Amino acid sequence: MKVGVMALTVLKxxxxxxxxxxxxxxxxxxxxxxxxxxxxxIDDCIFCGLCRMHCPAxxxxxxxxxxxxxxxxxxxxxxxxxxxxxxKDCLSIEQIYLPPTTxxxxxxxxxxEPEKKEGQGEEVAG
Amino acid sequence: MKQPQQxxxxxxxxxxxxxxxxxxxDGYRLVQISCAAEGEAFEVTxxxxxxxxxxxxxxxASPDKPIPSISRIYLASFVYENEIADLFGIPFTGIAIDxxxxxxxxxxxxxxxxxxxxxxxxxxxxxxx
Amino acid sequence: xxxxxxxxxxxxxxxxxxxxxxDLVLExxxxxxxxxxxxxxxxxxEKLVEKRDYKDYVFISERICGICSFIHGATYCQGVEQIMxxxxxxxxxxxxxxxxxxxxxxxxxxxxxxxxxxMGYENLFMNCWKVREKILDVLERTTGGRVIQGVNRVGGVxxxxxxxxxxxILSEIPSLRDDFTELTRIFDEDLTxxxxxxxxxxxxKDKAWDLGAVGPVIRGSGHxxxxxxxxxxxxxxxxxxxxxxxxxxxxxxxxxxxxELFTSLDLIENAIDRIPAGDIxxxxxxxxxxxxxxxxxxxxxxVIHYVKANGKKNLARHRVRTPTLANVPALVQMLAGxxxxxxxxxxxxxxxxxGCMER
Numbered sequence: 022m023k024v025g026v027m028a029l030t031v032l033k034x035x036x037x038x039x040x041x042x043x044x045x046x047x048x049x050x051x052x053x054x055x056x057x058x059x060x061x062x063i064d065d066c067i068f069c070g071l072c073r074m075h076c077p078a079x080x081x082x083x084x085x086x087x088x089x090x091x092x093x094x095x096x097x098x099x100x101x102x103x104x105x106x107x108x109k110d111c112l113s114i115e116q117i118y119l120p121p122t123t124x125x126x127x128x129x130x131x132x133x134e135p136e137k138k139e140g141q142g143e144e145v146a147g
Numbered sequence: 148m149k150q151p152q153q154x155x156x157x158x159x160x161x162x163x164x165x166x167x168x169x170x171x172x173d174g175y176r177l178v179q180i181s182c183a184a185e186g187e188a189f190e191v192t193x194x195x196x197x198x199x200x201x202x203x204x205x206x207x208a209s210p211d212k213p214i215p216s217i218s219r220i221y222l223a224s225f226v227y228e229n230e231i232a233d234l235f236g237i238p239f240t241g242i243a244i245d246x247x248x249x250x251x252x253x254x255x256x257x258x259x260x261x262x263x264x265x266x267x268x269x270x271x272x273x274x275x276x
Numbered sequence: 277x278x279x280x281x282x283x284x285x286x287x288x289x290x291x292x293x294x295x296x297x298x299d300l301v302l303e304x305x306x307x308x309x310x311x312x313x314x315x316x317x318x319x320x321x322e323k324l325v326e327k328r329d330y331k332d333y334v335f336i337s338e339r340i341c342g343i344c345s346f347i348h349g350a351t352y353c354q355g356v357e358q359i360m361x362x363x364x365x366x367x368x369x370x371x372x373x374x375x376x377x378x379x380x381x382x383x384x385x386x387x388x389x390x391x392x393x394x395m396g397y398e399n400l401f402m403n404c405w406k407v408r409e410k411i412l413d414v415l416e417r418t419t420g421g422r423v424i425q426g427v428n429r430v431g432g433v434x435x436x437x438x439x440x441x442x443x444x445i446l447s448e449i450p451s452l453r454d455d456f457t458e459l460t461r462i463f464d465e466d467l468t469x470x471x472x473x474x475x476x477x478x479x480x481k482d483k484a485w486d487l488g489a490v491g492p493v494i495r496g497s498g499h500x501x502x503x504x505x506x507x508x509x510x511x512x513x514x515x516x517x518x519x520x521x522x523x524x525x526x527x528x529x530x531x532x533x534x535x536e537l538f539t540s541l542d543l544i545e546n547a548i549d550r551i552p553a554g555d556i557x558x559x560x561x562x563x564x565x566x567x568x569x570x571x572x573x574x575x576x577x578x579v580i581h582y583v584k585a586n587g588k589k590n591l592a593r594h595r596v597r598t599p600t601l602a603n604v605p606a607l608v609q610m611l612a613g614x615x616x617x618x619x620x621x622x623x624x625x626x627x628x629x630x631g632c633m634e635r
């Protein structure tokens with residue numbers, strides 16, 4: 022009887038395939054509410070600095086004179102605290118997990134000049 | 148709000164051993180010992196549990212006045228007493244297993260004891276070791 | 277008899293997920309005494325409360341532990357809500373209970389897996405974690421985080437579950453129950469498990485009480501100590517009965533955890549049946565003042581969050597007495613007199629979570 026049970030399990034496993042996902046070669050499972058990484062719509066940002074003040078991980082730096090918003094993605098814990106504080110709702114969390122890296126990634130986003138037109142650039146410093 | 152209100156009884160250090168003895172005899176379980184700063188001084192709170200109700204005893208404490216250890220009555224108190232001694236620098240006398248400051252190893256001695264720690268905001272660094 | 281030698285155990289050891297160091301005093305193969313020492317992962321999270329807004333600190337309190345994170349956050353919120361006199365909506369309390377039970381199941385399955393791995397039963401380990409994945413999926417679907425849920429707020433929870441989601445959870449419970457039955461059967465009947473656990477690491481009933489053990493350790497020794505019986509949060513409306521075993525050995529502690537999986541499923545069914553409609557959050561204004569010892573039942577046992585505030589934006593003191601810290605004296609008692617080869621199994625049965633323990 023035990024042999025029968027085992028044979029059944031073996032057959033089932035052959036048909037069903039592995040229970041694991043070969044991440045990162047295959048994309049990870051995500052749901053519509055998954056907290057993957059933090060992004061900013063810089064055009065709406067007023068550089069108030071509330072996200073910096075409330076970040077539990079001190080991952081955000083905001084500079085009003087330079088009009089930059091800077092995120093240390095290694096420090097960010099993707100809690101969503103800044104998203105709930107943002108007065109202009111320009112912060113949001115996307116579903117995709119960031120790929121693993123060996124170096125800290127700091128994203129600096131420069132906003133458009135207040136009266137002039139856009140000068141938006143995105144650079145990733147390693 | 149449905150949670151029960153808690154009363155904390157403040158007693159003198161000299162009465163501590165007697166009171167803890169009576170708690171032990173009444174079949175209470177030692178839940179925890181905690182320490183908190185109260186102004187310049189500290190307060191050490193002992194919590195006991197019986198039938199899932201908490202009872203608290205509180206004694207005043209300071210780094211230069213040793214507190215008698217209750218680990219002769221409740222052996223379990225040695226973890227909490229060593230922890231308070233290491234983090235706050237409040238001495239305990241006669242702990243059953245005394246680690247003499249090596250239970251929690253911190254780079255700064257007694258980090259919770261005095262205001263010697265200040266949070267420094269570092270600039271984000273490009274390199275991460 | 278023979279002379280004593282001291283064998284260091286940890287902080288790096290294959291069975292230990294986290295660093296704890298034990299000095300084992302041996303006489304031949306028998307442990308005479310074990311002296312624990314910790315302090316490898318002290319992060320000073322309690323100190324951080326003095327620098328952070330009490331509302332933002334919820335996220336930090338969730339990160340005290342990587343496994344029982346949800347209940348840490350919920351208990352911290354309970355404490356702050358108590359001193360601020362906030363009555364949170366009933367629905368939020370029910371949602372907290374549902375998520376708490378889910379995180380309890382995921383923690384217990386993780387532990388059962390690690391335990392199987394610790395005694396060298398790798399297939400069982402993988403199977404436990406396969407089932408755990410289903411629970412993590414539910415958590416991710418409903419909260420957005422697999423392990424760190426991040427839905428607790430002072431004043432309620434930030435995410436609701438709609439009727440369709442609750443129904444879906446209910447429909448998944450029977451298959452989970454089947455999986456648990458199969459896993460529990462292996463832990464209950466398998467010869468490998470039995471020989472590694474039965475009669476090993478005895479913690480007598482009176483000793484367990486005296487040493488202030490909590491959670492499955494004390495319930496495995498015959499005391500019905502479970503904070504959920506006090507009816508905090510939504511638990512007063514749920515039919516809860518603590519799981520208690522009398523054998524007082526590693527097997528009893530293992531089976532307590534295995535049976536709690538079913539209790540959790542029952543509680544979730546219960547909660548979904550009785551969950552009231554309504555808001556999930558109340559607005560919180562002002563700063564807290566006062567002190568409170570909030571307690572809750574974690575997978576590892578009773579946790580105490582002491583919050584003390586004096587009317588400022590930052591709390592004056594936050595102290596967490598985690599269940600592992602309370603179980604260390606019991607561990608020392610269990611280790612005295614056991615065989616060296618059983619040390620890993622006994623250490624695992626208290627479900628050590630060192631990150632929690634040192635904060």
